[in-house]
Each structure stands twice: as structure tokens, then as C-alpha cells.
Amino acid sequence: MPRPTAAQLAYGSCTVILSTLAMLLLSQTSSGLGIVMITLSALVLGLLVAMTVPLPKPVRTRAMPVVPVLKERAPGRRETASVAAAATSEHVREPANP
Template identity: 50%
Template sequence: MPRPTVAQLAYGSATVVCSTIAMVLLSQTSSGPGVPVIAVSALILGLFVAMSVPARKREPAAGTATAQERVPAQRLSTTLPSPSAPSAPSRAREPAGP
């Protein structure tokens, strides 16, 4: 399950707080079963609001690059041997002289 974004958390929390205050003031409930009902309904409303905020699609971070960007096309074509070209004999590296 993806993590909620900052906007989802902010909108959901603000909805819970504001709707709880509004419902308590409008219903004039001070005690009894009304307060838990208001609290639960405010939490459910906050969840609905948080889930309705569109989640932003994640883009690759600035430091990461795709495979196409990491290896240039010129380098790919020069490092891979062509199947039609004859292979040149490889020369062994000899150590430098004394």
C-alpha cells in the first residue's frame, strides 16, 4: 500500500478537526453517546477526504538516470562488435620496459 502524501495527511487532518468542532457546536452535545458518534463520523469523513485527494505520480529523482541516459548511443555502437565485421586479433598488453 503506498504511503499517503503530505497533502492527503493535511487535508484529512484538517477535515477531522474542523468537522468535529462544527458538529459539536451545531449539535450542542456535551456528554453521552453523542460525542463518540461525532468523533467517529469526523474520522470517517477525514478518511474520505484524504483518499479523494489525487496522489501525485512519483517522478525519478534528480540524481537518477535511465539506462538510455547513462550509456550514450555512440558508446553502445562502438563497444559492441558488429556480427558482419571480422574480428581483429587481440593484442596482449606487455609490461613497459625497464
């Protein structure tokens, strides 16, 4: 299990403290059982907040593989008759005197 970051600790601690104070003030409880239940629920809420804070994304060290594209199968590229004839024609030298 990775160690918590500073942001996770800060968000979780603030959530526990503020939610405990808010619930104690709103409920106006004075019994020991009520205070324990509020404290436990604030701790659970703080853990939930701390665990849902987004973790920093790992840095990629490997490069993405490059997929070669063949010219013959490239979509959207068509050869015309003049381009095909020009590409296949070769210069032929024949002797002038047989």
C-alpha cells in the same frame, strides 16, 4: 498500499478537526454517546477526504512506440500520372555505333 503524502495527511487532519468542532457546536450535545458518534463520523469523513486527494501521477520512463507509416498507404496522398511517370523513368544509354 502506498504511503500517504503530506497533502493527504494535511487535508485529512484539517477535515477531522474542523468537522468535529463544527458538528459539536451545531449539535450542542453534552452526552458521551453523542460526542463519540460525532468524533467517529469526523474520523470517517477525514479518511474519505484523505483518500480522495489526487495522488501524483507516476513518471513515464519508457518512450511511446513509434509506428512507421508506409508511403503507399498514407491517406490523402495521391500520385498524378506525371509524378508516377517521372518516378519510374530511368535514363537508358545506348551505344551510338552498333
